[in-house]
Amino acid sequence: MNIMIGLINGMIAAATPILLAALGGTLTYYAGIFNIAMEGMMLSGAFFAVLGSYFFHSWIVGILFGVLGAILIALIFIFFSIFLKVDEFVTGVGLNLFAVGLTTYLLRQIFNVKGAFTDPGIVPIPKIQIPMIQNIPVLGKILSGQNLIVYIALIAVIFITWLVFKTRFGLRLRAAGYNSTCLDTSGVSSNLIRFHSLMLCGILCGFAGSFLSLGYVTLFTENMSAGRGWISLAAVILVSGNPLGIALVSLLFGFADGLGLFLQQSLPSQFTSMVPYVATLIALFIYSIRKKKKEALI
C-alpha cells in the first residue's frame, strides 16, 4: 500500500510542473501564439527561485523571484515577437538557449559553481497538511501533505478553465487566435490580449520552475527543465488547449515518470529516464491515429 501511495505521490509531483507550464501554454495557444519558450521560462524561473530563496531565506521570496525570472523571459518574448514582429519560432528557440546561457553564467558568477548548486540555506516550499483530510486512512496521504505548488496548480486548472471559457477576457483571447483582424476591427487590440496571455504564461511557468528547484528537489542544476517545456507543449497540442484535458494528460506524463522510477529495479536508469519522452511520442501517435479515423468518418 505504501508503495502505491508513493507511486501516486510521485506521479503528482512529476505532473505538476508539466501541468503548470502547459496551462500557460494553453493561454498562448488560444491567443494564436506559437509559444515554445516555456522551456526557457521554466528554467529561468527555477534558477531565480533558488536565488531568492537562498538570499532571503524565504520560500515566498523564492517563488516571487521565480515568477519574476520567468516573466523576464516572457517580456523579452513579447518585445521580440509582438513589438518587433520577429518570427515566434526563432524567438522561442533563441530564448530557450538564452535562458540556458543566462542561468549557467549566473550560476557561475553568483554561486561560483559549475553544473549544480545546492546549499542547506535554500528554503524549500513547504508541504501543506490539511487538518481534517489528513486523517482519512489512505486518501489522506494523497490529498493532504502535498507541496503548496501542487494545490496552486489544481486551483490554476479551475481558474484557467473559468478564465478562458467564462470571461470577457477569455472570449477576446480566443478571438485573438481565431481571427485577430476581426478582434482588432471591433476595437480590442489583439496585441494587448497576446501581451496579457504571455504574461500569464510567464507567471504559470514561474510557478512550474519554482516547483522544480524548490519543491521537487531543493537545488538548481544546469538545464534542469530537461525538456519539460517541450512535453507541456506536446500536451497542449494533444488536447487542442482544453485545460481539463491538459490536467489529465499531465497526470499521464506524471504516471509515465513514476513508472520509470518504478521500473528502475529491473532496467538501467538510462532507459527508465527515457519513459516520459517515449510516452510523449506514444501519445502523439495515438492522437494522430484518432485524428485519421475521424477524418475518415467525415
Added chain:
Amino acid sequence: MKRNLFVNLAGVLIAMLLGAIVMLIQGYNPAETYGALFGYSLANFYSFSTTLRNAVPLILTGLSASVAFASGPVNLGQPGQFLIGAIFCVIGGLYVDLPPFLMIPFLLLLSMLGGAFWSGIAALLKKFFRMDEFITTLMLNMIADYLTYWAITYPLFEPRANHPQTPLITKNGFMPKWGNFNTNVIVMLLVFFVIWFIFNRTIAGYEWRISGKNSLFARIGGVKIEKNYLSVMLLTGALAGLAGGLVIMSGPHRFIKGLGANYAWDGIMIAMVANNGITATLLYGLFFSILQTGSLGMELITAVPSELITVLQAVIVLVVVAGRGYFELMIAKIATRRKLKDRDIHPQFIDQNAINREDTKL
C-alpha cells in the same frame, strides 16, 4: 546582398556592445576582455587552426539545420542525430580495423548513416502517422541522449575509466593532422561545396527551396513534396551525424559522457542567425567558433567566466534576427511611401495601418 551584410554586421556589433555593457556593470574591462577573446582564437596559426577544428561540428550541424529549415521540414533533431552519428562512428572504430584510407571514409559513412537513421525515424513517423517532426525530433533528442549514455555505461564501457566513456577507437580511424591543422576541416569544406552545389545548382535543390518558400505553389508545379521531405530529412540527419563522427575522429577519439552537449543546438542557432543561407551558415559557424574557442582564453587571461559567451551567442541571434525583420519592415514602409508619392497621394492622408496592417502598436 550589401543590405544583408550591413544588417548582420550591425546586429553583431550591437550584441557585442550589449555584452560590453554587461562586462562594465560587473567591473571587467570590455576592451581587454574582447582582446583576450579574439587574441586567443585568432592570434597565430596554432590558435587559428584550433578555431577551425572547433568550427567543423558547428558548421555541419548548422548546414543541417539551414537546409532543413529552408526546405520546409522543421528538423530540430540535430542534437540527437549528432549523438547517434557519433556512437555509430565509435562502434565502427572499435570493432572494425582497416587501413586508414579505407577506415576514414568507412567511419564517415557510418556516422552519416547513424544520423540519417535517427532523422529517418522522425521522417517515417511523419510520413505514416503525420506526427509533427518538430516535436518528434525533440523527443528523439532526449531519447538519443539517454540511449548513448546507456551505451557508454554498459556495453561500450571502458573498465579502467572512472566515468562513463568508451575505449579509444582504432588509430587508423583518427583524422590525420598537419601540425595543429586537423583535416576534418577539409572534409567539412568538401561537404559545404557539395551542399552548396546541390542546393543552388540542381533540380532537387531548386525543388527543396521552392517547397520551403511556398509548398502549395511547389505542389501545384509538380514537386513531389513527400518524397522531397524524406530526402531532406535523411540528408540533414546525415549531416548532423557526420558532425558527430568527425568530433570523435578529430577530437577525443572516444565517446565521453556529455560529448557535443552544445554543438548541435549551436548549429540550430547558427542556421537561424544565418537566415538559413548556406554561405552565411559557414561564416557564422566560423564566427561562433571564434567566440567559443576564445572564451577559454578570455577566462584564463581576464577571469571573465567563459559561460558569458553562451549568453552573448543567444543575444547575437536575437538582435540580428530582430534587426533583420525590423529593417525589412522599414524598407517596405519607405518603398510604399515612395510609391504613394509617385501617385500624388500625400502619405499623411494614408492610414498607417493600411500600409502595414500587421504593424499595429501595443
